[in-house]
Amino acid sequence: MRRAAAKGTWSLEEAVAYNEVLSVKYRPLRDDANGVGGQTSTLVVDRQPVMSRFGNLVFSSSVMSATDNPDSLVISDDPLHPANLIPELCRNFYQLGWVTGTGGGITIRQGNLVYIAPSGVQKERILPEHIFVLPYPQPAPSPHTDRIFLRRPAKKLSESSCTPLFWNTFDMRDAGSCIHTHSQNAVMATLLWTGPTFTISHQMIKGVRIGGVGRALSYLDTLEVPIIDNTPFEVDLKESMAEAMAKYPEAAGVLVRRHGVYVWGSDWEKAKAQAECLDYLFEIAVKMKQAGLETVLN
Numbered sequence: 001m002r003r004a005a006a007k008g009t010w011s012l013e014e015a016v017a018y019n020e021v022l023s024v025k026y027r028p029l030r031d032d033a034n035g036v037g038g039q040t041s042t043l044v045v046d047r048q049p050v051m052s053r054f055g056n057l058v059f060s061s062s063v064m065s066a067t068d069n070p071d072s073l074v075i076s077d078d079p080l081h082p083a084n085l086i087p088e089l090c091r092n093f094y095q096l097g098w099v100t101g102t103g104g105g106i107t108i109r110q111g112n113l114v115y116i117a118p119s120g121v122q123k124e125r126i127l128p129e130h131i132f133v134l135p136y137p138q139p140a141p142s143p144h145t146d147r148i149f150l151r152r153p154a155k156k157l158s159e160s161s162c163t164p165l166f167w168n169t170f171d172m173r174d175a176g177s178c179i180h181t182h183s184q185n186a187v188m189a190t191l192l193w194t195g196p197t198f199t200i201s202h203q204m205i206k207g208v209r210i211g212g213v214g215r216a217l218s219y220l221d222t223l224e225v226p227i228i229d230n231t232p233f234e235v236d237l238k239e240s241m242a243e244a245m246a247k248y249p250e251a252a253g254v255l256v257r258r259h260g261v262y263v264w265g266s267d268w269e270k271a272k273a274q275a276e277c278l279d280y281l282f283e284i285a286v287k288m289k290q291a292g293l294e295t296v297l298n
């Protein structure tokens with residue numbers, strides 16, 4: 001099967017072969033005002049149901065009409081539209097010190113659409129037009145697989161390198177949102193908890209949900225967050241993160257040693273609330289440990 005040269009760009013033939021798509025149109029994105037772009041492209045699904053061998057991938061008519069103009073997937077007056085929310089939330093996270101230096105961010109999945117920010121950009125300056133939109137489900141993105149996009153920015157940008165890790169939370173927890181931070185509280189917790197998990201009890205853990213998407217924990221529960229080892233490249237964390245999620249099904253997040261944390265929820269509000277609760281707990285636990293206090297009571 002022939003692969004198109006650009007990453008994530010599919011020839012019509014291979015898109016049909018790979019997805020067993022009934023009918024597709026293959027359309028280059030229009031150039032942006034600066035003449036950048038045009039080298040990327042969007043797979044446009046025709047107005048027919050699309051069967052995927054990875055499950056029943058059936059696009060609604062609204063999605064299909066949106067793909068007539070892919071930019072309409074990210075342009076909305078609604079402040080709660082994911083393409084507006086992601087830039088706003090990234091600005092807030094930047095103020096918290098969670099996404100400084102271009103790393104970290106948030107993804108939002110609504111139904112069969114996944115919204116993802118670009119990689120390696122100043123996250124506090126993202127605009128809606130910079131947002132990528134991918135169909136869900138699709139084969140879990142990894143460093144070794146191409147991705148299918150419904151909409152790519154005209155500007156030459158790459159989707160977040162956290163995409164394969166975000167996908168873990170969609171596939172394994174049915175998450176509607178995942179947040180990745182480089183919070184110093186999370187990093188300090190991974191340095192002071194040298195074993196496979198971070199633990200704390202009898203604290204304000206009621207905002208944290210079992211598995212990130214289940215019932216809320218109680219004051220008497222012990223919160224346990226697995227810690228995986230860092231790798232030089234974000235994408236290479238995909239397998240160890242998935243293993244930790246399988247081993248600790250009740251965990252609402254995964255810490256990455258000397259790096260940060262991934263936290264998810266059934267929607268962006270719950271993911272954000274849990275990221276805030278966990279960050280609070282990492283911070284106070286670090287202070288307790290430094291003061292010689294136990295963080296888990298029997």
Ligand SMILES: CSCCC(=O)C(=O)COP(=O)(O)O
Pocket residue numbers: 101102103104105117118119120121159160161162180234
């Ligand atoms: C300076 S960040 C290094 C890579 C990283 O940890 C990260 O979170 C990258 O995220 P991005 O969305 O910018 O690919």
Ligand SMILES: [Zn+2]
Pocket residue numbers: 103104180181182234259260
């Ligand atoms: Zn990171």
